[in-house]
Amino acid sequence: MSLQVKRLAHGLGAEVTGIDLNEDVPAPTIADVRKAWLQHQVLVFPGQDVAPERHIAFSRQFGEIDPVSFGPRFRHPDHPEIMLISNKPQKGQPSQTRNQGRQWHSDTSFSLRPATGSLLHCLELPDVGGDTMFTNMYMAYDALSEVMKKMLEDLWAVHDSTNTKDARKRDPEVLAELRKINPLVAQPVVRTHPETGRKALYVSEGQTTHIVGMTDEESAAILGFLFEHAVQPEFIYRHRWSQHDIVMWDNRCAMHLAVRYDMTKTRHMHRTTLKGEPSGYLYQPQ
Ligand code: OGA
Ligand code: MN
Numbered sequence: 001m002s003l004q005v006k007r008l009a010h011g012l013g014a015e016v017t018g019i020d021l022n023e024d025v026p027a028p029t030i031a032d033v034r035k036a037w038l039q040h041q042v043l044v045f046p047g048q049d050v051a052p053e054r055h056i057a058f059s060r061q062f063g064e065i066d067p068v069s070f071g072p073r074f075r076h077p078d079h080p081e082i083m084l085i086s087n088k089p090q091k092g093q094p095s096q097t098r099n100q101g102r103q104w105h106s107d108t109s110f111s112l113r114p115a116t117g118s119l120l121h122c123l124e125l126p127d128v129g130g131d132t133m134f135t136n137m138y139m140a141y142d143a144l145s146e147v148m149k150k151m152l153e154d155l156w157a158v159h160d161s162t163n164t165k166d167a168r169k170r171d172p173e174v175l176a177e178l179r180k181i182n183p184l185v186a187q188p189v190v191r192t193h194p195e196t197g198r199k200a201l202y203v204s205e206g207q208t209t210h211i212v213g214m215t216d217e218e219s220a221a222i223l224g225f226l227f228e229h230a231v232q233p234e235f236i237y238r239h240r241w242s243q244h245d246i247v248m249w250d251n252r253c254a255m256h257l258a259v260r261y262d263m264t265k266t267r268h269m270h271r272t273t274l275k276g277e278p279s280g281y282l283y284q285p286q
Pocket of ligand 1: 085100101107118120130131132256257258259269271
């Protein structure tokens with residue numbers, strides 16, 4: 001297979017063609033994909049009409065799949081490795097993931113093995129809308145002043161799986177389950193990417209609640225600045241989906257957001273999540 005990689009934006013992202021995920025992808029091609037992923041942070045593979053088994057098999061080439069962080073209720077009924085990101089009612093109930101990711105976040109940053117990558121496969125989508133935005137957290141870090149970088153260097157911040165506006169609206173039973181599966185975790189505010197060695201900002205509006213040791217006011221001011229700083233237009237790629245795109249992103253150095261759309265139209269996606277390196281510690285509220 002000969003891979004073609006074409007950049008999609010100034011901020012981050014590249015389109016990858018010359019690969020067929022319905023075939024077994026040879027090891028040297030996987031190595032090239034991995035290299036492109038580390039370089040571009042978000043890879044778009046268009047036209048990959050693959051069954052869940054192939055999606056899972058391709059994902060496994062990049063690490064262990066994490067089926068647990070959101071609990072059994074979000075899983076594909078036949079494939080526990082797949083999380084359903086969908087607005088289709090499930091078992092007669094509104095889907096609990098219909099508003100997944102409406103705020104900027106990095107997948108499973110609230111866990112002690114936060115996701116390296118996520119691979120999202122688009123199965124059904126509205127005619128318009130339902131885009132996903134990505135922002136480059138290396139760029140966000142690099143654009144800070146040296147004084148700010150120094151201040152942030154040794155700070156930790158608390159990540160909470162139930163913090164997003166969407167999560168807070170979930171059924172109380174689901175919220176309690178999420179809290180139990182994912183106790184509060186502190187993560188470094190500036191994270192060194194274990195593979196590239198580059199520093200990236202690692203706080204998000206969706207999941208970061210406060211900076212450890214700061215007063216509420218201090219924390220809100222610093223985090224508010226960082227949340228806004230991190231999502232400047234030049235850092236961003238906005239993906240307009242086509243059916244059977246698979247998009248693979250690196251959560252260690254990019255955040256993403258699911259843009260709101262007309263929810264009367266069906267949008268149905270399958271996600272695999274790759275378990276990351278150990279990071280952070282269990283946070284005990286004072
Ligand atoms: C996700 C997510 C974004 C989207 O799958 O992790 O945040 O656009 N989804 O559905
Ligand atoms: Mn997400």
